[in-house]
Amino acid sequence: MKNQKGSGRRGGARRTKPESKFVPKRKASGRKLSQQGPNEKQKPTKKGGHKPSYSKRRKPAPKPQPLADSNAPMRLNRFVAQAGICSRREADVLIAAGVVSVNGEIITEMGYRVQQTDKVQVEGDTIKAETKRYVLLNKPKNFLATADDPGGRRTVMQLIKGACKERVYPVGRLDKDTTGLLLLTNDGEMAKRLSNPKMGVRNLYHASTYEKVKKEHLLAMLEGFVLDDKFVRVEKASFVKDDPRQIGVEIHSGRNRIVKRIFEHFGYRVTKLDRVVFGCLTKKDVPRGAWRHLTEQELSILRMTT
Secondary structure: OOOOOOOOOOOOOOOOOOOOOOOOOOOOOOOOOOOOOOOOOOOOOOOOOOOOOOOOOOOOOOOOOOOOOOOOOEEHHHHHHHOOOOOHHHHHHHHHOOOEEEOOEEOOOOOOEEOOOOOEEEOOEEEOOOOOOEEEEEEOOOOEOOOOOOOOOOEHHHOOOOOOOOOOEEOOOOOOOOEEEEEEEOOHHHHHHHHOHHHOOOEEEEEEEOOOOOHHHHHHHHHOEEEOOEEEOOOEEEEEOOEEEEEEEEEOOOOOOHHHHHHHHOOOOEEEEEEEEEOOEEOOOOOOOOEEEOOHHHHHHHHHHO
């Protein structure tokens, strides 16, 4: 029997002449072979050939429907409820009983809509739904962002005295030492949405710190970290005019004292904090301590984005 060169396996190995250019084919596998040079190392991959994933982004929660114009035509039961007579369900009972009239005509139809200018009467008494007001204040330092204070300290209500006859309330809170934009309104639905952290309303702050802030800490703020057992991160963070003690920070969280707590986490003391943007609102034409009513355009944008 002739001697045959082989690997010892059954049938022997494929024989090739030394001068042959034939290269045995490898068995196909589930992985694709990367085109690499002779000295390049193959990059490690997970089992199954998938690239490793280091972050899992959550799907953004669907935004609610845009807010309706509070001063537009509304359902009769809502009009009665906003006048402070009763709840909407109780208003439906009054309408069905035939004790509610609009412009002198008894209305028993559910879903009937009325204008703000209509004359609505309940058992002969004229009622009027409260007009919604939206006041933008550029809050100065040393004023509490609350409707009243049992201790008799100064509040933002003193700054907007005479702005409207309706009683408005601050949306969210700004610390006593924090300055900048503050919205006050009697529109409870809008206030609720603007204050909800899940809505992600844009807040842009100008922070002044006692120490110089390091660039790596700004990057850490952008990447995110755990603060009080909750993950937090800022959308944007940069030096103002290349000054490491002046930082612009954009954040979409409504947590209490969140900006100061972020800087304290990295060992910095905030000496001044000014909110320069709130949602679509800016401090343009609103000097410190002054106020103005929102324009229809601003209200439309707020209703569409909250």
